[in-house]
Amino acid sequence: MDFLQKISHVHLDVLREVGNIGAGHSATALSKLLNKKIDMTVPNVKLASFTELTEWIGGPDVVIASVFLRIEGDVPGSLFFVLDVKQAERFIQQLIGDRQYSLADLDNQELGFSAFLELGNILTGSYLSSLSDLTNLNLYPSVPSMSIDMFGAVISYGLIELSKVSDYCIIIDTAIIEEDEPDTTVKGHFFLLPDPDSFSVLFKALGVNAND
Amino acid sequence: MIEQRDVIKVGIAELKAVKAPKCIRTSGLGSCVGLIIFDKYSEVAGLAHIMLPDSTIVKGGDINRSKYADTAVSDLVKSIITIGGKQRSLRAKMAGGAQMFHFHSQNEMMRIGPRNVDAIKKQLKVLSIPLISEDVGGNNGRTIEFDPVTCDLVIRTVNEGVRKI
Numbered sequence: 182m183d184f185l186q187k188i189s190h191v192h193l194d195v196l197r198e199v200g201n202i203g204a205g206h207s208a209t210a211l212s213k214l215l216n217k218k219i220d221m222t223v224p225n226v227k228l229a230s231f232t233e234l235t236e237w238i239g240g241p242d243v244v245i246a247s248v249f250l251r252i253e254g255d256v257p258g259s260l261f262f263v264l265d266v267k268q269a270e271r272f273i274q275q276l277i278g279d280r281q282y283s284l285a286d287l288d289n290q291e292l293g294f295s296a297f298l299e300l301g302n303i304l305t306g307s308y309l310s311s312l313s314d315l316t317n318l319n320l321y322p323s324v325p326s327m328s329i330d331m332f333g334a335v336i337s338y339g340l341i342e343l344s345k346v347s348d349y350c351i352i353i354d355t356a357i358i359e360e361d362e363p364d365t366t367v368k369g370h371f372f373l374l375p376d377p378d379s380f381s382v383l384f385k386a387l388g389v390n391a392n393d
Numbered sequence: 394m395i396e397q398r399d400v401i402k403v404g405i406a407e408l409k410a411v412k413a414p415k416c417i418r419t420s421g422l423g424s425c426v427g428l429i430i431f432d433k434y435s436e437v438a439g440l441a442h443i444m445l446p447d448s449t450i451v452k453g454g455d456i457n458r459s460k461y462a463d464t465a466v467s468d469l470v471k472s473i474i475t476i477g478g479k480q481r482s483l484r485a486k487m488a489g490g491a492q493m494f495h496f497h498s499q500n501e502m503m504r505i506g507p508r509n510v511d512a513i514k515k516q517l518k519v520l521s522i523p524l525i526s527e528d529v530g531g532n533n534g535r536t537i538e539f540d541p542v543t544c545d546l547v548i549r550t551v552n553e554g555v556r557k558i
Binding site for chain 2: 231232235240241242244326328329330333335337340341345346348
């Protein structure tokens with residue numbers, strides 16, 4: 182049987198806490214950066230097929246802005262920060278102080294990309310450092326990379342290592358929401374996708390037996 | 394007037410075959426490759442959304458054969474022949490295998506797109522199926538759709554519009 186199918190509710194609860202703490206710190210960082218109230222949802226943790234993951238936020242060809250990094254160290258894996266493109270544009274406008282900024286304006290694209298990448302860098306960095314503090318494990322983020330493209334094309338990078346041993350993944354998804362934006366249901370998402378061997382390390386560090 | 398067409402969707406690491414007037418589509422190809430094999434005389438076509446080059450790295454257990462280039466290509470041929478395709482008329486087209494992210498690290502994982510493309514070409518050669526056209530590499534995600542009647546492969550990207558091969 183697929184090793185991920187043996188994962189119990191206790192394990193999922195532990196992973197929910199991981200998503201909670203990680204995204205909680207990121208939300209705080211974002212709130213300070215933009216001087217705005219940022220809310221977050223209860224993490225959604227689920228054992229899912231690859232197709233379910235690609236359908237997760239509206240389908241594999243939904244266009245999103247994303248920052249992706251590899252986690253190296255004790256718990257190798259992939260971490261994504263995914264944002265609706267319009268929301269990304271609003272964040273960029275606030276960061277660079279230009280209300281007119283548009284990602285469609287090719288002449289100024291680079292400035293916005295750079296601001297967005299830095300935003301992603303700060304948020305994923307706080308996610309990982311809080312996780313590292315919680316578990317006492319060494320987690321080293323790679324230099325992050327960004328892409329504005331189809332969700333399926335982006336998130337499938339997080340499945341490469343898993344797909345060598347499994348047809349399932351565990352989605353640890355935490356959404357953050359900007360308050361005072363009633364016109365939108367727009368959310369930012371953090372997706373943590375640990376590599377196969379990382380689960381037992383993570384569970385052990387958090388005091389749960391991998392075989393419980 | 395645009396007709397309401399019947400489009401069969403293929404998910405990640407899946408494989409399906411259709412007969413005209415149905416079309417076949419897969420969405421959000423990144424490093425994965427969408428391989429089409431078709432027989433224009435019988436108007437049948439199959440699509441495999443391939444994730445990895447090689448199944449031999451898998452240790453034991455059942456594998457999902459649609460996920461790997463070395464197993465998916467021959468399975469795709471079988472499923473097309475089952476619904477009326479003729480071996481000697483089979484042709485192939487493919488798209489995908491992009492490098493969505495750029496890292497300075499030498500991680501082999503980041504080169505998975507080109508490796509998928511190479512592994513599929515190798516299999517097509519083994520099975521003597523000519524590759525008519527391809528749109529691979531680059532750093533764009535792709536959504537592809539194939540019509541077994543026209544035998545056009547339509548490729549949609551976010552940043553580079555639509556093209557037909």
